[in-house]
Amino acid sequence: MVAANARDAASASADRATSAAAAAAAAAGQTKVTARKVNLWYGEKQALYDVDIDITSNEVTAFIGPSGCGKSTFLRCINRMNDTIPICRIEGDIRLDGHDIYDKSIDVVQLRARVGMVFQKPNPFPKSIYENIAYGPKIHGLARDKATLDGIVEKSLKGAGLWKEVADRLDEPGLGLSGGQQQRLCIARAIAVSPEVILMDEPCSALDPIATAVVEELIEELRAKYTIVIVTHNMQQAARVSQKTAFFHLGKLIEFSPTSEIFTSPQHQMTQDYITGRFG
């Protein structure tokens, strides 16, 4: 994508963003991530059983299920975060745009730039707001000069709906922001490297209802450009933000349907019991 001519990284980065957006628009409604027969073990203990799923681009897909059902484990398979766990073993096939992400030729760092992640607790680096955003683009070589980097920081903060609140204090520490602002800072950090997929692992569980609403509104906006997968314990949140919902139980994908169907007429007994609070 980056031309081998003298064009600077700014335009390369801009190109990348534009073409990513264009590709996103073109790919709307198409399958972005496919998983087939994914099995995963932590040591002896099997945590996922034959998970098959197709995640559609420019949609929010929610994973729900009781604690320990494998939803976060499966989420972390999508950008190979489980690689960091030594006892973790995974079998099966996961593809991003048709390419096997567990193929030997895959650069995991590049993969994680394409598939970004936002965690349960806001985890800004103990650095300035500016540095939090600039770090990713710097290590991925997306900006060769300060002006380009400034542009990326501003664009990312705007994309995360945080710019107006922090524009005049970019040098202040990220950890000085409120919880909701910190989470949006982490989202800004994730989108600074122009990912295609954003994985969110309970992004609002540490936030108050107002900060949650702001993040949910942001998720809805981000959907236009990115494919979003969100793990949530908050069923109402899944109902509000997602287009499709997957229900996991004991490591198995029990039901995967349009969200409106899951929450009005689920097909599977276990789904019904879980979402209506009849579990166990």
Place this chain on the structure above:
Amino acid sequence: MNNPTEAMQRKHTVKSFDEDLADLTGLIVQMGAHAERQIARAIKALIERDDELAEDVIHTDRAVDDLEETVDQQAIRMLATRQPVAVDLRVISMALKISNDLERIGDYAKSIAKRARRLSTNPQLKPFVTIPRMAELAQAMLKDVLDAFITRDTEKAMDVWHRDQIVDDEYDSLFRELVTFILEDPRTTSTAIDLLFIAKNIERIGDHTTNIAEKIHYMVHGTQINRPSRKVEIETTGGAPAGNLAP
């Protein structure tokens, strides 16, 4: 879903939710029983020319309306506080709609009582045959549909749904009969029209009962009854312009 009825009766982790749902069901049943009684009393007032009873039916309609309001409040409170989904959402939202049907049924009983009061001052046109039969059918349908609601029995609800055709057919035949009376002796027009409206009211009670049956089906299965099939049936039976008369 293999057995939705069983699923519905499975208990919530939060017990008070089950209590709320039971309360809501109880209110609907209470409302239905009251509406059923109102129909019976309105018809009795008509046949026995009992103005006092007719008057009482008119006044006690208020009780059905009050119950509807109570159902509304209970259901809305549950929507707000429980944020129900799936089968719970279907039960609560259908309870809201069913109570509306029952309230209408109560209104029809009241309307029958009003006409009964007026008819008692005129000479009887003919012996009452079809109207009591229609009322009995509609009342039995209402009773069965309420049972189906309590037990979440969709087969029973479907049976009620099919039986409405008999009420419609009875109405069509009475319609023709009364038109004949009017043609033969125009002085009977006013009485015949009152009787016709009473029959129409009963026919509408049957319709609301089938609506309830449909809602029970949706409540249990989460899918709509395939309505068009019966509509075709109705259209092919032809007959009187059943749809054009105001209640």
